[in-house]
Amino acid sequence: MTEGIVGEFLALKEETEADLLAMQCGDFYEFFADDAEFVGRELDLKVSKKSSHGSSYPMAGVPLSELTAYLKLLVERGYRVAVADQYEVDGGHERAIERVVTPGTLLERTNADARYLAAVVEVDEGYGFAVADVTTGRFHATELDSDELLTELYRFDPAEILPGPDVRSDDDLLERLRATDATLSLHATEAFAPGRARHAVNEQFGEATVSSVGLDDSTGAIRAAGAVLSYVDETGIGVLASMTRLQPYDTGGSVALDATTQRNLELTETMGGGGRSLLDVVDHTVTSAGGRTLRERLCRPIQEENELARRADCVEALTGAALARERLRETLGDGYDVARLASKAVSGSADARDLLRVRDTLAVLEAVAETVDSSELGDSPLAGVVERPDGTAADRLADELDTALAEDPPASIREGNIIRRGYHEELDDLIEGHEEALDWMDELAAREQSRLDITHLSTGRNKTDGYYIQVGNSETDEVPDEYDEIKSLKNAKRYTTEELAEREREIFRFEERRSDLEHELFVDLRERVAERAELLQDVGRALAECDCLASLAVHAVENGWTRPELVESGIDIAAGRHPVVEREVEFVPNDLALADERGFLVITGPNMSGKSTYMRQNALITLLAQIGSFVPAERARISPVDGIYTRVGALDELAQGRSTFMVEMSELANILHSATEDSLVILDEVGRGTATYDGISIAWAATEYLHNEVRAKTLFATHYHELTGLAEHLDRVANVHVAVDERDGEVTFLRTIEEGATDRSYGVHVADLAGVPEPVVERSRDVLSKLRAEKAIEARGSSGETVQAVFDLGAEAFRGSASADGGRTADGEHESSDDAADGIDPTAESVVEGLRATNIDELSPVELMAKVERWQEELDDGN
Numbered sequence: 001m002t003e004g005i006v007g008e009f010l011a012l013k014e015e016t017e018a019d020l021l022a023m024q025c026g027d028f029y030e031f032f033a034d035d036a037e038f039v040g041r042e043l044d045l046k047v048s049k050k051s052s053h054g055s056s057y058p059m060a061g062v063p064l065s066e067l068t069a070y071l072k073l074l075v076e077r078g079y080r081v082a083v084a085d086q087y088e089v090d091g092g093h094e095r096a097i098e099r100v101v102t103p104g105t106l107l108e109r110t111n112a113d114a115r116y117l118a119a120v121v122e123v124d125e126g127y128g129f130a131v132a133d134v135t136t137g138r139f140h141a142t143e144l145d146s147d148e149l150l151t152e153l154y155r156f157d158p159a160e161i162l163p164g165p166d167v168r169s170d171d172d173l174l175e176r177l178r179a180t181d182a183t184l185s186l187h188a189t190e191a192f193a194p195g196r197a198r199h200a201v202n203e204q205f206g207e208a209t210v211s212s213v214g215l216d217d218s219t220g221a222i223r224a225a226g227a228v229l230s231y232v233d234e235t236g237i238g239v240l241a242s243m244t245r246l247q248p249y250d251t252g253g254s255v256a257l258d259a260t261t262q263r264n265l266e267l268t269e270t271m272g273g274g275g276r277s278l279l280d281v282v283d284h285t286v287t288s289a290g291g292r293t294l295r296e297r298l299c300r301p302i303q304e305e306n307e308l309a310r311r312a313d314c315v316e317a318l319t320g321a322a323l324a325r326e327r328l329r330e331t332l333g334d335g336y337d338v339a340r341l342a343s344k345a346v347s348g349s350a351d352a353r354d355l356l357r358v359r360d361t362l363a364v365l366e367a368v369a370e371t372v373d374s375s376e377l378g379d380s381p382l383a384g385v386v387e388r389p390d391g392t393a394a395d396r397l398a399d400e401l402d403t404a405l406a407e408d409p410p411a412s413i414r415e416g417n418i419i420r421r422g423y424h425e426e427l428d429d430l431i432e433g434h435e436e437a438l439d440w441m442d443e444l445a446a447r448e449q450s451r452l453d454i455t456h457l458s459t460g461r462n463k464t465d466g467y468y469i470q471v472g473n474s475e476t477d478e479v480p481d482e483y484d485e486i487k488s489l490k491n492a493k494r495y496t497t498e499e500l501a502e503r504e505r506e507i508f509r510f511e512e513r514r515s516d517l518e519h520e521l522f523v524d525l526r527e528r529v530a531e532r533a534e535l536l537q538d539v540g541r542a543l544a545e546c547d548c549l550a551s552l553a554v555h556a557v558e559n560g561w562t563r564p565e566l567v568e569s570g571i572d573i574a575a576g577r578h579p580v581v582e583r584e585v586e587f588v589p590n591d592l593a594l595a596d597e598r599g600f601l602v603i604t605g606p607n608m609s610g611k612s613t614y615m616r617q618n619a620l621i622t623l624l625a626q627i628g629s630f631v632p633a634e635r636a637r638i639s640p641v642d643g644i645y646t647r648v649g650a651l652d653e654l655a656q657g658r659s660t661f662m663v664e665m666s667e668l669a670n671i672l673h674s675a676t677e678d679s680l681v682i683l684d685e686v687g688r689g690t691a692t693y694d695g696i697s698i699a700w701a702a703t704e705y706l707h708n709e710v711r712a713k714t715l716f717a718t719h720y721h722e723l724t725g726l727a728e729h730l731d732r733v734a735n736v737h738v739a740v741d742e743r744d745g746e747v748t749f750l751r752t753i754e755e756g757a758t759d760r761s762y763g764v765h766v767a768d769l770a771g772v773p774e775p776v777v778e779r780s781r782d783v784l785s786k787l788r789a790e791k792a793i794e795a796r797g798s799s800g801e802t803v804q805a806v807f808d809l810g811a812e813a814f815r816g817s818a819s820a821d822g823g824r825t826a827d828g829e830h831e832s833s834d835d836a837a838d839g840i841d842p843t844a845e846s847v848v849e850g851l852r853a854t855n856i857d858e859l860s861p862v863e864l865m866a867k868v869e870r871w872q873e874e875l876d877d878g879n
C-alpha cells in the first residue's frame, strides 16, 4: 500500500464516488496520481512530481483562495469533485472529505440560468421524477409516462441526473438520459428504497405537506424525491434546509407540449442555432429571476381560465399604465436574486454584502408595492402579486439587517467592519476602546517628537515587527534609555518601549475580540435570514412574476399585440402574425378560422411561400394566449387547447443530422396516440422521408385518422396536391392555399392565405430563386407549359401514379422527342418542339438520360436532391 500523503489521498479517493478529489495540503489543494494528470490537462495546471516512499507521483495544486474558481470550471464541465479539508489535531494533521461538489448541487453559479438536479425511477406504469434547483430551493416531484418524462427532461434540462437502480438496467432509457447534457450520477441504491425515501421526504417537508400535495400514494415520486434529498444532503453543501417547499406539479393542468414541439416552435432555442427564439424576442425582463419565470411559462402553458384571466388582467393593466410600468421596471432592476441569496444564507456561504442585498431587495418589493398601489395598477390583480407576503415579518427582517450591517462591508466576514455602530453594546464598547488605542498610536509620533526633540521620528506597523518607533540614523544618539532597539535598517533604527508593547497587545486584543464578536453577530444574523428562507422565496417569486408580466406588457405595447379572448370552442384569429418573423421582415398578416365543423385545414402552396410560418404563427399565438400573454393579432378568440403537437418537414431535421424517416414516423405515431379533440396539431409535410407512393399513402391515412378518430384541430401543410381531394371525402376538412401572383411570367408570393386548393407548385420559380442556371430554368418553363397544354397535369387525380406519369412526361418533353408509348404522353402536335431539341448539347442529353433512368419511388427526397444537384453541376460544367 502506498504510504504518506499520496497514500492518504488514494485512501480518501477510495471513499468517494466523485470523479476527482482535491485534498488540502497547507495553503494548497492538491490533486495526485491520475487526478493530477487529468486536471493538468483540463485546467491547464502545471503537473509536477511528488516523491513518496521511493515512488514518484504526478501532483498538481491550486492555492486555497482559487479553489472555488477551479471547482466551478470542473463542475460546469460535468465532473464531480470531492473536497478534503485539513485539520490540526495534537500538533499533526488530519484530513476528511467535507463535501462533494457536483453539477446539480453547485451553489455558486456563473450565470442566471437554473441548473437542476433530477432523479428518475421506474414504477409499474411509468416513472417517478423529482427535480430540484439547490440555488433557489425549488423542488418538484411527480409521476410521468415515458413521453412526459422526456418532455420534462427537455423542459428542465437538468445539469445532473440520478438514475434509480432499475433505470440503470434499462438500456433504452439510459440511452435517452445519456443524450441529454446532464451528468449521470450513480447515487446509493438504498436512497431510492421506498421506506428510506419516504422517511427523507417526510423529514424534510413534513407529512402533512406530502399528503396535501397529493404525493401520498405516489411511490415513484417519493422515491425520486427521497433520492434527490439524500444526495443533496450527502454532497454536504448544507443547502438542504433551503428546500422548504415541495411543489406539486401536475402535467395534467398544463398544456401538453412535448420535447419535439418545444424544439420545433423554437420556444427557447432555435433549431439551427442561428436566429432568435421566441424567448429571445419577447424577453424584456430586468432581473434573472424574472427571465427564468418567463422562460418557465413559455415552456408550460396552462388551460386554467381563471389563472389565464388573472395574468392577462395584469398584462392589460400594465400596458395601459406606461409611467407606472416603467417606474416599476426601474425599481425591479435594483433588486437581487433573493431566492438564491436565501439559499446562500441557509448553506452558510452568504457574506455581509449578500445580506445587504437581501435588505435592498426587501426594500425593492416595498417600493414596487407602493408604485402599484399609488397608480391605476392598484385596481388590477397585480396588487395581489406584489402584496407583500407576510409584510410585518419582511419589514422586521429588513429593519434588522438595516440596523445591523455596516454600509460598505468587506467581502470577508472575518475582518470586522461588518456590523454597524449602535447595534450591539459590547461591540460598541470594544470599538470605542479599539479606536482610543489606535488614536493613542496615531498621536505617538508627534508626542515623542516634541518630548524628545527628534525630527526624524515616525511610527509604523508591519507583520514581523508589530508596532514600532523608527528614528533616522542621524538622531539615534538622542533616543532615551527606555527605547529598546529591535531592528537596524540602512538609514534608520526601529525601537519599541514597554508602554508601546503594552498598547500593542491591547490593540491586538481589541482587534481579535472585535472581529470575533462581529463574526458571531453576523453568523447570528445570517441564521435569522436563513430561518426566513421561505419568506424570501415568496418575495423572489413575487418580484419575478411582476417582472415577467411587465415584460409581456412591454412587448405587447411595442409590437401592437392585443389581448386574446378565451372562448368555448374554435380558434378564430384575425390578422395574425408570427411573433419572431414579424420582427425581421415586413410581415403580411393572415387570418385563421378553425371551428368544430371546420377543424382540419389542408394548406397547399409553393415551397417558400409561407406555409410553415403560417402554421407556426397560429401555434405560437395559441401558446401565448395560454401563458396569459397578449398575442400578435388584430383579434384572437381562442378556446384553450390541452396540447400542441407538431411534426415538421424532414428536410429541416436533416440540418441537425438526425435520421429522418424513422424520426418522422415515431413523431407521427406519438401525435396520433396522444392528441385529443381539444389539441392543436401541426403537420408540416408528412411522408416526405420515403418514396412517393408510401408518402402519400401515409399522409392520406394519417389525415383520415386525425379527422375521424382523434378529431384534433389540425393544420396540415403538404406539397401532395392529391391530398386536397380529401376535402371532398371528409366533412370537416377545408382547403386553403398561399396566394401567388403570376403576371407576365413573373411570380410573386403574396403570403396571404386564401380559401381553396392550389393546383400549381411553382417549383420552377423556386428553382430560379435558388440559382439554377438560366437555360435550365427557361427550358423547364417550356417543358412545363407544354405539359400543361397537354393537360397531362389534369390527370392529377388520386394517386402517386400521376406523379410518376408526370415525371416520365417531363423527361420525354425535355428531350423534345415525346413518344406516344404511354398512351397519355405527347402526340404529333408536339413535333413542333423539335426546334428546341436541336439546341440540346451532349451534357444536357446525358442529364436527361439520368432523369429518365431515375425511379423516384425508390428514392427518398434527399437522395433525389443529391441527384438533381449532380445534374446541375454537370450542366454548369457543360456550359
Ligand code: ADP
Pocket: 581, 585, 586, 587, 588, 589, 590, 605, 606, 607, 608, 609, 610, 611, 612, 613, 614, 751, 752
Ligand atoms: P414554406 O413552409 O411554404 O416553404 P416558409 O413558411 O418557410 O415557407 O416561409 C418562407 C419565407 O417566407 C420565410 O423566410 C419567411 O420569412 C417568409 N414569410 C412567410 N410568411 C410570411 C408572411 N406572412 N409575411 C412575410 N414574410 C413571410
